[in-house]
Amino acid sequence: MKPDTEGYMSDWTLDEFHIPEVADKDRFHDFALPLPLMQGIAALGYEYCTPIQSKTLPYALSDYDVTGQAQTGTGKTAAFLIAVLTRFWETPLQDSATKGHPRALILAPTRELALQIEGDAKGLSKYMGQRTVCVVGGMDFNKQLEKLDKKPVDLLVATPGRLIDFLERNKISLSKVEVLVIDEADRMLDMGFIPDVRRIVYQTPHKRRRQTLFFSATFNDSVMRLADSWTIDPEHVVIEPDSVATDTVDQRFWMIGQDQKEATLLNLCENPALERAIIFANRRDQTHRLVKFLQGKNITCEGLAGDVPQRKRLATLNRFKDGDLRILVATDVAGRGIHVDGISHVINYSLPEEAEDYVHRIGRTGRAGATGIAISFVSEDDAFNLPAIEEYIGEQVSCTVPDLNPS
Ligand code: AMP
Numbered sequence: 001m002k003p004d005t006e007g008y009m010s011d012w013t014l015d016e017f018h019i020p021e022v023a024d025k026d027r028f029h030d031f032a033l034p035l036p037l038m039q040g041i042a043a044l045g046y047e048y049c050t051p052i053q054s055k056t057l058p059y060a061l062s063d064y065d066v067t068g069q070a071q072t073g074t075g076k077t078a079a080f081l082i083a084v085l086t087r088f089w090e091t092p093l094q095d096s097a098t099k100g101h102p103r104a105l106i107l108a109p110t111r112e113l114a115l116q117i118e119g120d121a122k123g124l125s126k127y128m129g130q131r132t133v134c135v136v137g138g139m140d141f142n143k144q145l146e147k148l149d150k151k152p153v154d155l156l157v158a159t160p161g162r163l164i165d166f167l168e169r170n171k172i173s174l175s176k177v178e179v180l181v182i183d184e185a186d187r188m189l190d191m192g193f194i195p196d197v198r199r200i201v202y203q204t205p206h207k208r209r210r211q212t213l214f215f216s217a218t219f220n221d222s223v224m225r226l227a228d229s230w231t232i233d234p235e236h237v238v239i240e241p242d243s244v245a246t247d248t249v250d251q252r253f254w255m256i257g258q259d260q261k262e263a264t265l266l267n268l269c270e271n272p273a274l275e276r277a278i279i280f281a282n283r284r285d286q287t288h289r290l291v292k293f294l295q296g297k298n299i300t301c302e303g304l305a306g307d308v309p310q311r312k313r314l315a316t317l318n319r320f321k322d323g324d325l326r327i328l329v330a331t332d333v334a335g336r337g338i339h340v341d342g343i344s345h346v347i348n349y350s351l352p353e354e355a356e357d358y359v360h361r362i363g364r365t366g367r368a369g370a371t372g373i374a375i376s377f378v379s380e381d382d383a384f385n386l387p388a389i390e391e392y393i394g395e396q397v398s399c400t401v402p403d404l405n406p407s
Contacts, residue, residue, distance in 0.1 A: 010039065010127065017042040026054040031061060033082065034089040036127035041082075044123050045314040050075030053082070055237040056213075061086055063211050065234040067227045071217045072113075072184075073360065074239050077120045080106070080181050080213045081155075085125050087179065087211075088154055097152035100172045102133075105204060106157045106181040107197060109188045111136040117183070118157045130154040135172075137162040145171055160188070160196035167203060177204040178211065182230070185216035186223050194226065207232050248366035249346075250373045253386075255399040258379040261349060262293055264402050268347065268375070269299045269327060276320070277345040279329045280361050282352060282382075290329045290349060301327035332357045340364070348376035351385040355392035 017038060019027050026049040028041050049057065052070045059066050060083035070076045084104045093103075106121075108114040118134035125132065132155040135144045141162075147153075148171060156163075156172070166172040180201065182188070188197055204210055212231045216223050227234065256264055268274055281287040284305040291303040302316040302325055319325040321340050332352060343365040352358050358376075365372025378386060378399050390396055 010036065012039045012127075014038060019047050022048070025049070026057075028082075031057050031082075033086055034128070037082065037085055037089065037124065039127045040124045041078075043126060045318060046078070050079075052076050052237065052239045053079045055239070056080070057083060059235040059237075060211075060213060063087070065207075065212045065231040066214070067219075067231060067234040067236045068213070068215045068239070069217070069219050069237070070215060070239040076183075076215050076239075077117050078124065080183075080215070081117075081121050081124050083213065084155060084179050084181070085121075085128060085130055088130055089128060097154075098173075098176070099152050100148050101176040102153045102156035102172070102174070103176060104155045104179040104181065105174060105177045105200075106155065106183065107163070107188075107200065108157065108159060108183045109191055109193060110184075111138055111159060113184065114157045114159050121155050121157065125155075132157060134158070135162050135166055141165065148172065160193045160200060163200055164196055167200070174200070174203040175205065179213065180204050180210050180230075181213045181215075182226075183215050185214060185226055186218045186220070189222055189226070201230055248371050249362050250371065251362065251397065252373065252375045252403075253378050253397050253399045254375060254402040256377050256379055256402055258381050261377050261379060262290075264377065265290070265347065265349060266294065266297055266299070268345075269294060269297075269301070273344075275326070275344040276323070276340075276342055277327050277347060278343060278361075278364055279327065279347045279349050280352070281329060281331060282350045284331055286350070287329050287331055294327070294329070299327065300325065301329055304328055304330040306331065306333055332360065344372060346372065346374045348374070351376055351378060351382040351389065353385055355385075355388040358389045359393065 012035070014029065014035070019029065021027065028038060028046065028049060052068060052074045056066050056068055056079040060080065068076060068079070088103060106117055108117055114134055114136045118132055121132040131151060131153050133144070133147045133153045134157040136159045163172065167174070182197070188194060207230060212234070214227050214231055214234065219227070254264070265279065279290060281290055284307055287303045287305045291301055294301045302319070304313055304316055316325065316328070320328050346362050346365045348358070348361060352361065362374040365374060386397070
């Protein structure tokens with residue numbers, strides 16, 4: 001065991017995180033990140049930087065402000081968290097920290113997003129000793145207060161309303177904030193949170209004395225104005241959203257009775273033309289049921305849903321990536337994190353309830369210039385989701401009878 005800064009003790013070395021160099025991709029190794037952070041990244045199963053990470057990290061790690069145009073699913077959370085955690089590791093506090101005085105404030109519009117960011121922060125900082133606390137509405141105030149009172153906090157993740165409650169009761173002070181992250185600024189605007197956010201931002205140190213990382217899926221005039229007033233000479237990075245209904249995906253819609261879906265799915269899975277496929281289900285229980293059904297018919301497959309333990313999810317994903325697993329059954333939430341090339345087929349066992357999810361699903365295939373096939377089962381139970389999908393992708397689709405040769 002060798003001690004490192006801040007008492008990090010580990011036998012772990014970068015030899016255990018061997019990622020070959022490839023053209024057009026950055027590795028986390030290329031950014032000279034702290035070793036315990038690399039260990040966290042390795043444990044999460046990340047291999048190469050996503051485009052937003054490649055574009056953001058060189059600036060964010062050099063203390064520049066960044067405005068980033070990127071949607072959820074691009075890896076933007078890790079992009080800003082890696083910058084924050086590196087900064088804190090490299091410049092530990094000289095004085096002992098004071099309770100309720102976070103060094104980084106991350107503002108997000110919704111509880112779900114804030115909790116997700118908290119989870120990612122805890123995962124990445126697992127071997128670093130940085131402490132993350134999340135304060136969000138709709139959950140017990142006193143429990144959140146207890147967490148703040150227990151020990152100093154390094155990263156505070158918050159939704160605006162609940163943070164204002166804490167500020168008004170003098171339970172949190174933003175005077176020591178070194179990094180301010182504003183996530184999904186356009187949604188904050190749509191949800192009417194900007195007056196709250198403005199009050200919060202004014203309680204942090206002046207923008208010349210903090211680093212500001214500002215993210216939004218879209219940048220219209222109003223969002224630009226906010227970005228201008230809260231950042232100084234930011235580097236603006238843009239990640240194009242998944243193009244709507246990519247040209248490289250052959251989309252097929254099969255009209256099929258609800259009671260025929262399982263048999264049709266089985267038929268598809270038995271066909272070797274289905275080289276590597278993701279089957280999407282709308283709910284976790286449906287995912288588990290399909291896995292059981294297919295396994296019972298001797299089809300090797302695994303499920304990926306939110307209630308599967310993280311460790312198992314990663315192992316499953318790695319087997320799928322490595323080509324050791326041909327078929328994955330997933331929910332939308334689990335499916336968003338899947339960035340695997342070479343998926344030949346996406347099968348929508350049920351049409352998603354949100355049209356946007358349809359595009360996210362079919363975007364798993366036809367990546368990197370390859371062509372892919374998306375087959376959607378349309379039955380009496382989910383056909384009513386079709387008009388919204390047609391509107392979203394901007395084209396009318398025609399439903400056909402199943403063609404059992406899916407190539
Ligand atoms: P986000 O856009 O931040 O919501 O991230 C989407 C998903 O991608 C999350 O599940 C992350 O854990 C995952 N992720 C982030 N960075 C990487 C990476 N470099 N490699 C693989 N997965 C990643």
